[in-house]
Amino acid sequence: MYIYLPDLKNRPGVVFDYDFDEELTDFHADFSEGGTVKLAIKVSHSGQEVLVKGSIEASVEAVCSRCLEPFVHKVNTSFTESFAVVKGSAGEESPANLAVETANMLTVTGDILYLDEYIRQLIILAEDHSPLCRPDCKGICSGCGFDLNQHACQCVDHDSEIDIRLLKLKELKSGN
Numbered sequence: 001m002y003i004y005l006p007d008l009k010n011r012p013g014v015v016f017d018y019d020f021d022e023e024l025t026d027f028h029a030d031f032s033e034g035g036t037v038k039l040a041i042k043v044s045h046s047g048q049e050v051l052v053k054g055s056i057e058a059s060v061e062a063v064c065s066r067c068l069e070p071f072v073h074k075v076n077t078s079f080t081e082s083f084a085v086v087k088g089s090a091g092e093e094s095p096a097n098l099a100v101e102t103a104n105m106l107t108v109t110g111d112i113l114y115l116d117e118y119i120r121q122l123i124i125l126a127e128d129h130s131p132l133c134r135p136d137c138k139g140i141c142s143g144c145g146f147d148l149n150q151h152a153c154q155c156v157d158h159d160s161e162i163d164i165r166l167l168k169l170k171e172l173k174s175g176n
């Protein structure tokens with residue numbers, strides 16, 4: 001996800017629309033493969049800064065915090081950010097380094113604004129840190145260990161088995 005800036009710079013203040021629909025690749029090391037991100041942004045260049053405004057719709061593979069099953073976690077967020085233009089060229093800097101600089105310093109160096117790292121950080125911030133596969137996920141029983149979304153709790157049966165054994169034990173004892 002990147003914006004080539006010279007066209008915007010030549011028309012200061014004019015708002016350009018961009019849409020991205022991408023896979024979350026190796027670059028997004030914190031995400032499992034198979035996730036996607038949709039980005040719809042409006043970008044303008046003032047000469048001193050690049051203003052970016054828009055929304056993110058991401059689908060990230062996550063693990064349910066209750067039942068521990070993997071599921072696709074939808075993350076939606078919107079943002080407005082201005083990136084200060086650093087004079088001079090990007091030189092030998094790699095796109096990955098420039099993307100990290102842009103995310104951490106909110107600056108842009110050279111002709112291209114690399115947004116990958118910035119967007120990655122926004123998704124992580126917007127993510128629910130105790131995600132649920134569904135709002136009413138029943139989770140795992142601490143007694144029988146069954147996933148209660150898929151099986152009935154086995155604790156009752158288990159208890160009654162023990163009870164029968166205890167009863168037999170009592171019978172034996174009283175028989176003596």
Ligand SMILES: [Zn+2]
Binds near residue numbers: 137
């Ligand atoms: Zn769950």
Ligand SMILES: [Zn+2]
Binds near residue numbers: 141142143145146156
């Ligand atoms: Zn149980």
